[in-house]
Amino acid sequence: MMIEIGLVIYPGAQLAAVLGLTDLFGVANRIAVSCRKTDAPAVRVTHWRQDNTSDAPHCVFDSCPEEPSGNLSALIVPPTLGEPISTKEAAALTTWLRDHHADGVALGSVCAGAFALAATGLIDGRRITTHWSYADMLQQRFPALSVDADQLIIDDGDIITAGGLMAWTDLGLRLVDRFLGPTVMIETARVLLVDPPGREQRYYSVFSPRLTHGDAAVLKVQHWLQATQAADVALKTLAAQAGLQERTFLRRFQKATGMTTTEYCQRLRVGRARELLQFSNTSIDRVAWEVGYSDPGAFRKVFARIVGLSPGDYRRRFSVGQGAGK
Incomplete structure (x- = not known):
């Protein structure tokens, strides 16, 4: 079954992270296809753009447009290089994220993207990570959750948060490991010259x-x-x-x-x-x-x-x- 991973482009989102993740999953897909010895794609990457904060995101890019439409497996909210999105600005986006989460879609964020996930209320009472410079602001704005900026990545199964601005590489490899397995993840990291912390072993x-x-x-x-x-x-x-x-x-x-x-x-x-x-x-x-x-x-x-x-x-x-x- 093909895995679909959606990347959310909201106003102010860092496009470098969106394009970097698109490339990372593209490399993983080629490796997975080679391993499986089939022409059928293993990963579909879609981009969901929110043109205005009052609108829900809509699909503007599909890496496999010729394939039948399927169901999303994960949605990732990338960082922003500006101020983190406010709760008011995130209202339409968070409603859309909650609806997908209710359908079983895993949600992920990188750096300041955590503010959008926190605004959904889905992480209340749970731990979340973000860039250390945003930790106090995130905790004050959302006192019901626990901010642990010492962690690079916190994987709660249905919610995955990554801390630093460039931690999209760690989040991307974590999802490749989850959906395509450790062999594809290790080879993807090798091709991209990213150091994976030995996740091929059971105890990782x-x-x-x-x-x-x-x-x-x-x-x-x-x-x-x-x-x-x-x-x-x-x-x-x-x-x-x-x-x-x-x-x-x-x-x-x-x-x-x-x-x-x-x-x-x-x-x-x-x-x-x-x-x-x-x-x-x-x-x-x-x-x-x-x-x-x-x-x-x-x-x-x-x-x-x-x-x-x-x-x-x-x-x-x-x-x-x-x-x-x-």
């Missing part, structure tokens, strides 16, 4: 939940789990969020995501644990508690099974802090 991979399955009830639960960091994974609670009977919910959830609710929530929790192990000195037992495991032994087993390393080994290999908790 980021959980990328399936969001384009079309089941609105399951998608609602996925968004809720992401926003709450899977704090409450009781079947009764999840089924209630979906508005379904428990047995019906379990069947539809596995069909839509390819996982049981237990497997899905374990991967969400392990993803959060990896961040804590990398960027804090919190003890491993405390990390287990923070991500929802009252039994540190059970946490260690789940972590090792999913990541391929024990929590301690993972921290020793990837910690960016000055010390490491035991």
Whole structure:
């Protein structure tokens, strides 16, 4: 199935990022086509331009105009070289972004593009990154979210934010990794002379939940789990969020995501644990508690099974802090 990635050109958007991402995905597409030994394109890139802040974006470019129209997989809001877009100016854009997100489209931003994503309200209670010079402004304007400008990229599955002005390369490679796999991502980085941080290994991979399955009830639960960091994974609670009977919910959830609710929530929790192990000195037992495991032994087993390393080994290999908790 061809993946469609849309790039949003709003008033003041940095066109260099739009064109750079278009080229990056074009290179990835050629590599993927070569690997698959087929002429069918793997990636479609579309540009969606907002001529006036009161209008919704419309498609002005399609890299595969001869192919049948499909469904978007991701939308990216690029940086601006001017002042970040105001909430009032972003009203039509954010409505359009929310509508696509509700259909399972992943949303991404680079640098000041985070202001448009924040204005959707979809990241309230969650973490977001942007350029360090905008961090205070973003936090003050949207106090319901948590700005972490120390992170170059924060991948929450349905929402991905990248920090610096040139971090579109990191965001682009992250999406290539997600949709086309690590082999294509590594080769794309090699061609473009961009340094990928070893994401070909299992312990670098980021959980990328399936969001384009079309089941609105399951998608609602996925968004809720992401926003709450899977704090409450009781079947009764999840089924209630979906508005379904428990047995019906379990069947539809596995069909839509390819996982049981237990497997899905374990991967969400392990993803959060990896961040804590990398960027804090919190003890491993405390990390287990923070991500929802009252039994540190059970946490260690789940972590090792999913990541391929024990929590301690993972921290020793990837910690960016000055010390490491035991």
